[in-house]
Amino acid sequence: MKLSEAKEKYIQTWGTLATNWGINRTMAQVHALLLAEGKPLSTDEVMEALQISRGNANMNLRNLIEWGIVRKELVKGDRKEYFFAERDQWFLFKQLVKERKKREIEPVLNSISELKHVDEDTKEAKEFTALMSEMENVTAKVFSIMDLAIKSDDHWLVGKITNLLK
Secondary structure, eight states, X not given: OOHHHHHHHHHHHHHHHHHHTTOOHHHHHXXXXXXXXXXXXXXXXXXXXXXXXXXXXXXXXXXXXXXXSEXXXXXXXXXXXXXXXXXXXXXXXXXXXXXXXXXXXXXXXXXXXHHTOOOOOSHHHHHHHHXXXXXXXXXXXXXXXXXXXXXXXXXXXXXXXXXXXX
């Protein structure tokens, strides 16, 4: 397989996989393109490579910057903005976990915490409250695990996961 074919397949595969994780396909493809190229690309280059509109490219680049996995770079003598993907895979993993935690786990925890407070004193209400408490407990543990992953270095977390699997 030629390098250009491999890069194209990677970009398409990454975009498809990302949708399974609740991430916009185009956002994932832009990120994969920046990773695969390994050099800063302009918005025009991103648009051309992925055959997307300027608005779509700008929106997804902005989102990737907000997620902390892409940064703007200046090229001396050029007025265009260029974008570069963070290539440290452990840093990338931690940033993705941090964003998923903020966007998914925190709202669930807040919602469950509210739902635990039922003003009725029936058997059904008590069962529902118990269910919400159990759900809150499990979600809080997932939250803690995600926090550990975000705060850890790669060697520490790999060791902990290995111990859990034994």
